[in-house]
Amino acid sequence: MTEPxxxxxxxxxxxxGLKVCTDINLQIVPGELHALIGPNGAGKTTLLNLIxxxxxxxxxxxxxxxxxxxxxxxxxxxxxxxxxxxxxxSLFTSFTVRENIELAVQAIQGSSxxxxxxxxxDPELEEPAGKIMARVGLLERAHIRAAxxxxxxxxxxxxxxxLATRPSxxxxxxxxxxxxxxxxxxxxxxxxxLKGSIAILLVEHDMNAVFSLADRISVLxxxxxxxxxxxxxxxxxxxxxxAYLGTPC
Amino acid sequence: MKIAQFRLRQNxxxxxxxxxLALLPWxxxxxxxxxxxxxATRALIYGLAASSLNLILGYGGMxxxxxxAFMGIGGYVVGIMAFHSxxxxxxxxxxxxxxxxxxxxxxxxxxxxxxxxxxLITGAISLRTKGMHFIMITLAxxxxxxFFFTSLDAYGGSDGISLYNRNTLPGLDLGNDQVFYYLCxxxxxxxxxxxxRLTGSRFGRVLIGSRENEQRLQILxxxxxxxxxxxxxxxxxxxxxxxxxxxxxxxxxxxxxxHWTRSxxxxxxxxxxxxxxxxxxxxxxxxxxxxxxxxxMYTEHWMVILGPFLILVVLYARGGLYSLLFDxxxxxx
Ligand SMILES: Nc1ncnc2c1ncn2[C@@H]1O[C@H](COP(=O)(O)OP(=O)(O)OP(=O)(O)O)[C@@H](O)[C@H]1O
Ligand SMILES: [Mg+2]
Numbered sequence: 169m170t171e172p173x174x175x176x177x178x179x180x181x182x183x184x185g186l187k188v189c190t191d192i193n194l195q196i197v198p199g200e201l202h203a204l205i206g207p208n209g210a211g212k213t214t215l216l217n218l219i220x221x222x223x224x225x226x227x228x229x230x231x232x233x234x235x236x237x238x239x240x241x242x243x244x245x246x247x248x249x250x251x252x253x254x255x256x257x258s259l260f261t262s263f264t265v266r267e268n269i270e271l272a273v274q275a276i277q278g279s280s281x282x283x284x285x286x287x288x289x290d291p292e293l294e295e296p297a298g299k300i301m302a303r304v305g306l307l308e309r310a311h312i313r314a315a316x317x318x319x320x321x322x323x324x325x326x327x328x329x330x331l332a333t334r335p336s337x338x339x340x341x342x343x344x345x346x347x348x349x350x351x352x353x354x355x356x357x358x359x360x361x362l363k364g365s366i367a368i369l370l371v372e373h374d375m376n377a378v379f380s381l382a383d384r385i386s387v388l389x390x391x392x393x394x395x396x397x398x399x400x401x402x403x404x405x406x407x408x409x410x411a412y413l414g415t416p417c
Numbered sequence: 418m419k420i421a422q423f424r425l426r427q428n429x430x431x432x433x434x435x436x437x438l439a440l441l442p443w444x445x446x447x448x449x450x451x452x453x454x455x456x457a458t459r460a461l462i463y464g465l466a467a468s469s470l471n472l473i474l475g476y477g478g479m480x481x482x483x484x485x486a487f488m489g490i491g492g493y494v495v496g497i498m499a500f501h502s503x504x505x506x507x508x509x510x511x512x513x514x515x516x517x518x519x520x521x522x523x524x525x526x527x528x529x530x531x532x533x534x535x536x537l538i539t540g541a542i543s544l545r546t547k548g549m550h551f552i553m554i555t556l557a558x559x560x561x562x563x564f565f566f567t568s569l570d571a572y573g574g575s576d577g578i579s580l581y582n583r584n585t586l587p588g589l590d591l592g593n594d595q596v597f598y599y600l601c602x603x604x605x606x607x608x609x610x611x612x613x614r615l616t617g618s619r620f621g622r623v624l625i626g627s628r629e630n631e632q633r634l635q636i637l638x639x640x641x642x643x644x645x646x647x648x649x650x651x652x653x654x655x656x657x658x659x660x661x662x663x664x665x666x667x668x669x670x671x672x673x674x675x676h677w678t679r680s681x682x683x684x685x686x687x688x689x690x691x692x693x694x695x696x697x698x699x700x701x702x703x704x705x706x707x708x709x710x711x712x713x714m715y716t717e718h719w720m721v722i723l724g725p726f727l728i729l730v731v732l733y734a735r736g737g738l739y740s741l742l743f744d745x746x747x748x749x750x
Binding site for chain 1: 614615617618619620621622623625626629630632633634635636637638639640643644647
């Protein structure tokens with residue numbers, strides 16, 4: 169079998185007495201869209217934070233593209249090709265849309281210890297940023313400050329920034345949360361287009377989206393993964409139905 | 418259209434301000450108010466110090482309450498070198514005396530270097546903390562510097578050192594107040610130009626990004642620490658230069674220059690003028706020093722008047738006076 173992009177082995181995390189992730193084992197293979205579902209407070213966001221390194225794991229190990237990253241910092245993991253979007257929108261709010269994307273582009277163009285040449289108008293930044301903005305549909309909004317975008321546009325910008333770093337693994341934390349049906353469909357379309365070209369770990373509450381997009385699904389309940397499998401298997405898994413989906417569907 | 422209007426107004430004001438600064442010595446001569454030149458020079462020097470603080474505070478989001486320490490280090494390098502040249506004693510028993518210890522080409526870069534090294538060491542420690550901790554730690558380092566200079570009995574202890582003359586620079590008579598004014602103005606404008614380029618560069622975007630959203634910056638693959646530390650060193654060394662100029666102007670240096678209230682004043686100048694705006698801190702320094710001068714003529718309790726004024730500006734104009742003058746309400750596009 170192909171080597172996994174991301175491999176978690178025995179990852180555990182507690183906050184004080186509260187065990188939020190218990191012995192998590194998870195594999196993401198190249199090109200797959202892996203969905204992570206679970207009820208509120210199950211530990212999904214925490215698990216993403218453990219993967220990016222924003223939180224240190226209490227025990228267990230992670231490897232990414234074949235190398236052990238357990239001890240690596242957030243920015244080192246990012247440099248190796250990991251990108252994420254946040255459940256709570258996280259942008260450079262006083263920057264324009266273009267500047268947000270360009271800063272992300274800058275991250276993969278070698279050293280940013282460049283002091284003299286203006287970043288504004290630099291074609292090396294402008295061109296890739298233009299492509300990304302066109303792709304997520306924000307080209308017309310390029311000069312608007314991120315703070316002044318609508319919620320839906322901010323979610324698209326989150327996505328654009330993550331894509332601009334050309335990741336091999338994309339972590340998406342509820343990208344469609346709070347979106348109307350139109351924007352939601354738009355975003356699902358974006359994700360669909362990415363499918364196959366990079367590995368994606370998608371946390372999402374919208375079950376229709378999850379079951380139509382995902383290649384495989386893992387179900388997290390109270391910090392443990394109770395099942396992993398193809399959408400059909402998950403749908404028919406009695407344990408999942410009982411613990412999470414509530415009623416058979 | 419509204420935005421274009423404000424831009425135009427800003428450019429006109431800035432240009433007028435620059436012309437005024439350039440012609441000031443001549444204008445003061447014309448109306449026989451030469452005594453104001455020393456106040457104006459001081460405003461330029463504090464403008465330089467406040468601008469350097471603006472780099473780390475306004476663009477980098479680092480609230481330092483110890484900026485006067487760098488000025489003090491710069492100033493004491495001038496004072497100590499001069500002291501040795503008068504007494505013909507080798508500096509620290511090592512450096513041979515007499516050669517160039519009053520030469521600005523030697524002393525000034527040395528002062529900036531030492532202030533920069535101090536910034537490197539203290540920055541490497543304090544930048545590991547955030548928010549209130551960072552404020553307190555920069556304050557603590559500055560107080561250490563203050564007590565260190567107070568304890569230097571060989572150099573006048575808390576009384577400080579008086580200079581007999583200003584440093585020398587080839588081709589410039591720094592003893593002439595007008596020449597000295599123009600030197601300060603050139604150094605200030607030079608630094609502002611440098612800062613303009615720096616904050617608009619790729620480096621500057623990362624620095625501003627670290628102020629805006631550190632989490633996002635890291636997840637993009639940047640380590641903010643190095644960008645912050647480098648800005649901190651540059652700011653420290655330029656504040657050291659401001660200290661050099663201040664001591665040359667007044668021909669006197671004492672530990673009082675590094676007291677935390679001085680750091681507080683520089684911080685207030687930045688907030689008053691407008692942090693994160695290139696010309697904001699210069700405006701803040703000018704307004705602060707002139708208010709201080711004129712209010713002090715009417716009452717010794719001038720702080721009672723200045724204090725509430727500052728609070729009003731900081732509360733109602735978050736971008737300082739600069740935004741009050743030149744930005745549309747809320748500063749949005
Ligand atoms: N920094 C923290 N300190 C203490 N407890 C935390 C912290 N972060 C999360 N928790 C707790 O850990 C549990 C899991 O939280 P997490 O945010 O990972 O859930 P989630 O699955 O993402 O939920 P949601 O679907 O609501 O986003 C919750 O009970 C939460 O209160
Ligand atoms: Mg969550």
